Amino acid sequence: xxxxxxxxxSIALARSMDFETxxxxxxxxxxNDDADTRRxxxxxxxxxxxxxxxxxxxxxxxxxxxxxxCDVDMIGMLNRCRVTAIGPSTARAMTAAGIRVDMMxxxxxxxxxxxxxxxxxxxxxxxxxxxxxxxDPVLVTGLREAGASVxxxxxxxxxxxxxxxxxxxxxxxxLDGNVDAFAFPSALTAATFIEAAELMGVRDQIIxxxxxxxxxxxxxxxxxxxxxxxxxxxxxPEQATFIAMLVAIVGYRAR
Numbered sequence: 001x002x003x004x005x006x007x008x009x010s011i012a013l014a015r016s017m018d019f020e021t022x023x024x025x026x027x028x029x030x031x032n033d034d035a036d037t038r039r040x041x042x043x044x045x046x047x048x049x050x051x052x053x054x055x056x057x058x059x060x061x062x063x064x065x066x067x068x069x070c071d072v073d074m075i076g077m078l079n080r081c082r083v084t085a086i087g088p089s090t091a092r093a094m095t096a097a098g099i100r101v102d103m104m105x106x107x108x109x110x111x112x113x114x115x116x117x118x119x120x121x122x123x124x125x126x127x128x129x130x131x132x133x134x135x136d137p138v139l140v141t142g143l144r145e146a147g148a149s150v151x152x153x154x155x156x157x158x159x160x161x162x163x164x165x166x167x168x169x170x171x172x173x174x175l176d177g178n179v180d181a182f183a184f185p186s187a188l189t190a191a192t193f194i195e196a197a198e199l200m201g202v203r204d205q206i207i208x209x210x211x212x213x214x215x216x217x218x219x220x221x222x223x224x225x226x227x228x229x230x231x232x233x234x235x236x237p238e239q240a241t242f243i244a245m246l247v248a249i250v251g252y253r254a255r
Contacts, residue, residue, distance in 0.1 A: 001170070001189045002242070003027050003058060003158070010242060017246055022173045024166035026192035028159040031062045032133065033069065040128050040153040041070065044077035048126055049151065052081040053113060055131040055139075057093035062156035063130060064097055075099055081128070086113060087241055109219055109240045110135070114142030123147030133157045134188050136221055158188055162195035171197050174209055181214040181249050185242055187225035190217070194229055207231055214252065216245050 002010040004025040014021050043049050054060060067074030079100045085091035087108030091101045105112035117127065126149045129139060133154035143150050161167065171193070173179055184190045197206035210231045217223035217233045219240035226233050235252050237244035 001026050001167075001183070001193060002185060003029050005029060005058060005061065006242075013243060014246060017250060019246070022170055022179055024164060024170040026161055026164065026167050026189050026196070027186075028161055029058055029062070030157045030159055031065045031069070032154050032157045033066055034154070036151075037066065037153040037155055038070075040130070040151045041066075041072060041074070041077070043126070043128065043151055044074075044081070045072070047080060049081050049128040050125040051084060051117065051122065051127045051148075052078050053084045053086070053117075053127060053129050053131075053139075054090055054094060054099070055086045055110070055113075055129070055135060057089050059130050059132065059155055060090065060093040060097055060099065063099075066155060084113065084117070086110075087239070089241065107239065110139040111142070111220075113139055114146075117143060117148070118146040125149070126151060129153065130155045134186070158186075160188060160192040160195065162192050162199055164196070167193065167196045168200060171200055171202065171206060174213075175202060175205060177209075179213065181216065181253070182210060183216045183218075183242070183245050183249065184222050184226060185218045185245070187222045190222055190226050190229070190231075194231075214249065216249050216252075218242065218245050 007025050011021050011023050063074050075098050082102045083100050084103040085094055085101050091104055094101050105116040127143050129152045140150050140152055197203045207230050215233050216235035217226055223233045223236050235248045237248040
């Protein structure tokens with residue numbers, strides 16, 4: 001289960017690791033030109049942002065699209081700051097777009113970003129966060145507690161699609177016993193999958209089935225969401241990346 005812009009690449013990656021795949025896109029991605037985004041753009045233009053943090057490769061593509069639609073040089077403005085990528089896939093997307101990557105945390109999570117940035121003494125600094133509208137709040141609260149001024153902009157929105165035909169087909173495949181392992185890449189994806197089952201009238205059956213299969217969560221927020229819905233999580237990789245989650249599934253099944 002991956003956003004539409006990452007689905008084909010994720011399928012190819014899984015197949016290269018000898019997985020058979022059943023795939024769907026539970027979330028639509030919509031670039032978000034709202035007041036917070038405009039405020040951050042203006043701060044970047046005026047050179048008022050010390051650190052810029054980008055939390056996904058989808059954020060990179062959304063930044064580029066917003067720059068084109070608003071006729072502003074987002075790449076040039078970002079490169080005037082110290083720019084941080086949350087992880088390697090984001091860093092690769094930034095480099096390909098011409099956005100400089102100055103830093104990346106050892107742990108590719110919001111908590112990892114907080115640990116890295118606070119160790120650099122961001123007190124009195126302005127940090128611009130370019131992320132989704134479902135970002136982990138720990139990033140904002142952690143930086144503010146460290147004395148930073150935080151400008152948060154949801155440069156894209158994640159819109160759940162529980163009624164998506166592909167997602168319904170995946171739910172049915174799962175009910176038919178054709179799925180051995182489930183890789184959940186976000187808390188919202190997990191919630192949307194369960195909501196799709198609820199729309200089909202099979203929520204309890206899906207949760208019972210998941211608890212008989214191998215369930216992987218990409219990180220702690222996803223794990224917490226699944227467990228709050230009654231789903232047992234067996235696998236969580238050390239690094240919050242999709243490939244690390246697939247590798248962790250392979251390792252678990254080989255035990």
